[in-house]
Amino acid sequence: MFSIIAAIGKNHELGRKNELIFHLKDDMKFFRDTTTGHKVVMGHKTWDSLPGKLKNRTNIVVSRHDVPEADQTITDLQSYIDKNKDADEEIFIIGGGTVYHQFLPYAKKLYLTxxxxxxxxxxxxxxxxxxxxxxxxxxxxxxxxxxxxxINKYTRKD
Ligand SMILES: NC(=O)c1ccc[n+]([C@@H]2O[C@H](COP(=O)([O-])OP(=O)(O)OC[C@H]3O[C@@H](n4cnc5c(N)ncnc54)[C@H](OP(=O)(O)O)[C@@H]3O)[C@@H](O)[C@H]2O)c1
Incomplete structure (x- = not known):
């Protein structure tokens, strides 16, 4: 199953010039505590915005091309969704905008700061x-x- 995790502004702002907008220690701690030990899925631009791999997590990058430094690259997003959407394992979708957009219909939980x-x-x-x-x-x-x-946790009703 997929869980989205994001920090958003009042108008759903996520980022600017490939950087985060809001830098809250509590949010960073919540993100780390919630995702540690899990698979995290991110778009190539979000991957590029990070200083390096997220520690103690399986770093999975969505791209049309192989990203060798990542633990895994997803090139066929729909196949990945179809294969994992009903699995027991909680997989965290960590951005950015294009990736949230494509996973939102399948995400059972949204952790939104x-x-x-x-x-x-x-x-x-x-x-x-x-x-x-x-x-x-x-x-x-x-x-x-x-x-x-x-920090709200939204759980899909259906
Ligand atoms: N506030 C938050 O919680 C939060 C969290 C994460 C990120 N952000 C911010 O969000 C911004 C980045 O988001 P973004 O929307 O510009 O980019 P993104 O979603 O991180 O990455 C976009 C890239 O992902 C790949 N991609 C997306 N869909 C694909 C598909 N169906 N098949 C194959 N590849 C696919 C493509 O990479 P290729 O070009 O390599 O094919 C595409 O260029 C940054 O400002 C970042 O700081 C904010």
């Missing part, structure tokens, strides 16, 4: 979703560097 801020210069956005199709559980809420955030 919702930041109470906007970024007009954003160039990458999380896709729209209908919260009525999910049950929502708040995991944590707080303020860091004057930024208010809430």
């Amino acid at each position: 919702e930041v109470d801020a906007t970024e007009p210069q954003a160039d990458t956005y999380f896709p729209d979703f209908d919260p009525n199709n999910y049950s929502r559980e708040t995991i944590k809420a707080g303020t860091e560097n004057e930024l208010k955030y809430t």
Whole structure:
């Protein structure tokens, strides 16, 4: 099964110039704690934005071409989705925008750090979703560097 994990602004802002917009220690810790020991799937641009492999996780990159430094490359995304969407194993989809968009219809859970801020210069956005199709559980809420955030877990109802 697929779980999406992302940090988004009020207008679903995700990134700018291939970098993250929001830098919250609590969000980074939540991301690390939640994904450690699991498979993480990311788009090639997100992979390029990282300083290196995410430690203690299987790094899987979506690209039309083989990415030798990754643990695995997915070139046929639909086959990967069809093979894994009903598996017991929780596979984390960690971005960016194009990859969230393609996995959203299949993701059973969305772990969203919702930041109470906007970024007009954003160039990458999380896709729209209908919260009525999910049950929502708040995991944590707080303020860091004057930024208010809430970490919500959305579980698909069907
Ligand atoms: N806020 C957050 O939680 C968060 C999380 C992650 C990323 N981000 C941000 O998101 C931005 C990057 O997102 P992005 O949407 O521009 O790029 P992306 O989704 O990370 O990567 C796009 C690339 O993935 C590959 N790809 C996507 N779909 C594919 C498919 N069906 N088949 C084969 N390859 C496919 C292609 O790589 P090739 O060109 O190699 O074929 C494509 O160019 C950055 O600003 C990053 O910082 C934010």
